[in-house]
Amino acid sequence: MNVSVNESNISSEIAQLIEKDLVLDIPGSSLRKEALEIFKRLGLPANKAEEYKDTPIARLLQKNFSFQSPSVRSTADPASFLIPSLEANVIVFINGHYSKENSRIISPDSEIAISSLADALAADDPVVLKHFAKHADFKVDALTAWNTAAWNEGLFLHIRKNQVTKPIIIHHIQDAVAGEVVTVSRNLLVVDGGSKTTLIEKFDSCGQANHFSNHVTEVVVAENAEANFYSIQNDNGNRYQYNLTQFYQLNNSRVNTYSFTLNGKMIRNNLQLLLDGEGIESHMFGLYLLDKDSLADNHTVVDHRKANSFSNELYKGIMDGNSKGVFNGKIYVRPNAQKTNAFQANRNILLTDKATVNTKPQLEIWADDVKCSHGCTTGQLDEEAMFYLRTRGISKDTARAMVLYAFAGEILDNVNHPELKHYLDQLVSERLHKNF
């Protein structure tokens, strides 16, 4: 393998850290050990690694992190990151530590069982044993292997059968005021048959030191269940993050995912849906609004394993400043997945000469009776629309905000939760300097 000295250094440095913290007599420690060995073997993706060619994560971590400072307790007040109008179960993590005083569970245990993942593993919860680390494949991706070996806090969320629950919002706050922060966290959400739930993962940060999070969420959506998943990333310019969200869907389940990336230094989102049943419907929406020198890399995979399912994906991005957007959308239609409908679109606007986007649809279809399509476009601000608006007396700045907001609006329109829609609309409006 063509790995530079620096990059292999950072991988072995991280491996040593994981090893140092690895407690060998806790539940699940054999899995952690296995994952560590895989991490050591894989190493962080080198510059030439195909799946990470636009996001040189090893180099960025090597350059910007010491991995030496202890994880500090934060004194930050998370109030400004919360969504006040949202009636939801609120769970707050600050620098990877559960913040009891800021968390609030409103759903009864008869609807949602919420426990720490470590406790659930220790109690040999059969649902956890059945699903934990069974869906997020740590054998192929070093970052997932790292997560599986080294996660320190996490939740097990179990939606019981035939329940319609209030949303669950998990805040992942990083406070790097006192220095570098690195967190490794993990969730498992299991939605039992016939239930409907909404999980929101919100990422915010403060502080001038660099901070990195490696976060993996596995979601199991059983027969006739529905899961809505939101990822809201509005960090400051020193946040580096890796996220894997792995869905496992069974017959007649429905999943809607919404990814909003509004800020951050380096964001890598892996969103993977495995459709292991018939009659499944999956929708994936994404909006990334980047400026300065942000890098946001969305890698999505939809894997149709069985017949008669439907997936639809729409990701849109606006790149300003020196920012860089990456979209890679894989659709697999396996031999048994006849009558699959799978659609994908990625649309981008580049606002400056220095902003870039790399977009790559990747369809691999082994079945013959399917309907699949993909399309990607990249353009500049619509000058014709700008001129039209300005000839009506609208200022250049307002016209620009209107055109961009309209572009982003197509994603917001698909948000089906009214309070969240309102909140996201505000975030996007603010971000696009919309003041009309």
Place this chain on the structure above:
Amino acid sequence: MLTIKNLQAKIDGKQILTGVNLEVKAGEVHAIMGPNGSGKSTLASVLAGREEYEVTEGQVEFLGKNLLEMAPEERARDGVFLAFQYPVEIPGVSTINFMKTALNQIRVHRGQQPLDAVSFLKLMKEKMKLVEMDQSLLNRSLNEGFSGGEKKRNEIFQMAMLEPKLSILDETDSGLDIDALKIVANGVNKLRNKSNGVIVVTHYQRLLDYIIPDFVHVLYRGRIVKSGTKELALELEAKGYDWIKDELALA
């Protein structure tokens, strides 16, 4: 109110306007006719401030100001309105929000208070009647999926809302059936008054049956080669443009 002197403009290195002279006074309606490619739409675009065109010579004075130095929105705020030949579809921007934003930015420029929601809606309803525009269009995205007639009515509706001093109608009759043409022309006529000027750019005489011009100019190869009254339009309709070309060739 508008004085154009020796206006020359090019786009992509190609000279389109080669020296236009025109004076429009308050209360007058001027028709600009001419064969395809003569520069009619370019003239309309340059007056509205389209940035792709490079003005290489000449002056345009509007109400005492140098129009060519002004941004498109400044021209609009001072009272220039261009009704587009091809109104632009803007998905995601509702007609009502667009109109409210435009009107209030213009009002603020004119030193007026922005309209509140109630007064704004009242004004909209009133002006929509003028062009018999369906209210359901208001909540739809601007011009998106509008028929040709609806788009042109929407242009005149916007004109009614913004109360310009100088309106430039660029081929407003193109793509309209006779009923839509009458509605649009009727709307324009109701907005005509002693203090406003109108420039009607058209290929055919048909629109001028309904919007009666005070002056008719023929634009050919980027300049005005003949001017007259409404009878000139009838003559053009009867004889086509070739006789003008012949006349010029002889001269």
